[in-house]
Amino acid sequence: MSFPEDPRLIEAKAIPMTEMVDRLGIAGLKRMANEMVGPCPLCGGRDRFGINLRSNAFLCRKCDLRGGDQIALAMGVLNLDFKGALSWLCGDQPAELDPREVERRRQLAAEAERKQREEADRYRRRAVSDARLIWKKARPGRLGVVRAYLLARGITSDMLPEIPEALRFIVDHPYVKKVGREYVTAHRGPCMVAGILSPAGELTAVHQTWVDRAPPHGKARISLEGESLPAKLVRGSKKSGAIRLLTPKGADTLVMGEGVETTLTAMAAQPFANAAYWAGVDLGNMAGRMQRVKGRRYSGLPDMSDADAFVPPLWVKRLVFIMDGDSDPKMTRAKLECGLRRAMALNPGLQGQIVHAGAGVDLNDVLMDGAPDGEGCDD
Template identity: 40%
Template sequence: MTLPPHLEALKNEALRTTCESWAIRSRWYLSPGIERVGPCPKCGYDPKKGERGSDRFSINTQKNVFNCRRCGIKGEGVIRLVMEVRDVDFIPACEIITGRTADEPIDSDRAAQLAREAEQQKSKQIEIGEQKRRKAIRAGRKIWDSTHKVHWEPGHEIFEYFMVRGLDVRSFLARFPDALTCLRYAPMLNWAEQRADGGYDIIAKADAMVAGIQDPDGVFCGAHRTWIDLTQPKGRLILPDGPGGKKRDTKKVLGTQKRGAIRLFTPPNPRRLVGGEGIETTVSVMLYGFEPDTAYWALVNSNNMAGRALRLETRKFVQDEPDMADDEAFVPPEWCEELFYLDDGDGPGSKLKEKLTRGLRRARRLRPGLKGFIVPAPGQGQDFNDAAMAMAAEIGSGRAPAGVANGAGT
């Protein structure tokens, strides 16, 4: 958005304040550290009612971003923070932060100085982000380099995990031996979590499937890890809840998934791409609904598939319209004539359908002539892997989880 000079100066003056210094000025109670955590300044919490929520809001002081897990306010920079917390528009937010009114005149030297400072601040922020990204990719690469080849035969942990998920890949691999080379095995991999003081706690140690994420040029950009426990119904490790009842995920990415894909299978002359969020759902469609000339890629998460939503001046998001300024989401390769996005059948309230629509609109604008389709979920609250598991059970392929087979399961 282009602003008239006096408003541009007002904005730049506001940007001299960081989210953290605004929090300090506003006397919000946040824990010390890089990630400062505390009650949400917007939705609060009531300890008298036994509510837990003293850690639902956080400010990342390095990225200058904020987030509330409950009311969902999130964004970058102090102006957005004040807009969200005080429920005001852009200009009033700048006025609140600077203590000046928008119509106050400003001399041009001062305006130029503020513009320089804002520019410096912005490039510093970008550089910090870039450094962090490179460091995470290096760490992901280190894990990837320590992994082992998967032997797709009975007895191998990853083969058995796939069998629990109803996915017997043997006949597929007999036809296409180059498929699934992006999947590797990491025995007894640590599941670690960063503490507020920057150190790490190891929460669990278990076998893991590691998938290599590739950027649009085919270069490694992240390690996607799935911790497994073959005694569980879906073969996934169950982790204890984190502080404040926070759910811990059995899937994690080290590196970046933005713009990336786990290229499960790409035939020699592809023209169609089937993209799902998860590895298991995408492999399910690859095995049970295989089509020639078609690549099957897992796109890691729905935000990568969708890209950012368009935000109007009124601050309302239009969920099914893409923000074309966002260059951090997946773009289908040039050979792709038809793009199919898998609907994972997330329950009511999830915005998955809008997100997929947005992602396809985005792809069509970036690749004119491309056709985009949503493949509807196989059933209400059911994803393609649920369907594959049911199918495998019916035809007697696949495996019951080890615990169930031993009669030890529930």
């Protein structure tokens, strides 16, 4: 057997990221669940730098230092090229390496990868079981705070005579955030809970929106130690899932926005006959992984090896994505096209369509008279 690659690559990728942090002298990172978070080793950005210990991806949200493995981290922090980083990590390449040693290193790397996968599985199972407990605790949306919240977002009872079963509520729901090793309740209060169903129709996640107790019952303002937190949180495994707001019998069209509010607003306007209305939870889920094409920032082409993206059921002959105008329009458009092309590739004959209400306003915002949605950010 020949060596298809430098054996030091395997060695480098088997170094635990926690050890990398020590070796590179990155100081001040705190362990939070499966992440290490703290000051950026390059720009010093406070709490802007994080390393995901399951995927080995790292990112600074300030200076955009980013990458996906040990070598990239060494390159970024030490300002080395690839060869330099590899030598720094594993020494200069030995003239010849004993094949048994290569095999041993391969096995070590495989074992490390298996452990990582197992931990990710365990984490996912726990998240899904949490989501199911929250869903069980929640009561039908028509009985509680959901109506008031939707009204505050411009969706009246005339527009939406019946609250969809996918929307429930909890009167006093804790907003829990993990800080270091501790769980801190940053807020408690009424919460709209939307069920996220997997393609098989099983509840695998919940989308939670904390609602302000005081009128007009918009999104709650939540902060922890002076830092404001989003009023919306997903618990569970949302991948490939959707919030199924309305699925009439015989539907052949699926209209999908990112959020519940946008999708309900479209639903009230009834722009399409025989249409189901589902919320896609987030753009990443609707788009799936995008192909990287040299020279183009966003290719709009789906990476078909991504098994975690949303794919519409086979009865969908027309898939309509609603474009929220409040984020970077080029990126948003490319992502939506990516998702539509994925669906069209998997379901020949399916027609994809993007509808939007112009730059800077989403469908919900139009209804709200163009008022910007300034309360916290969506997840």
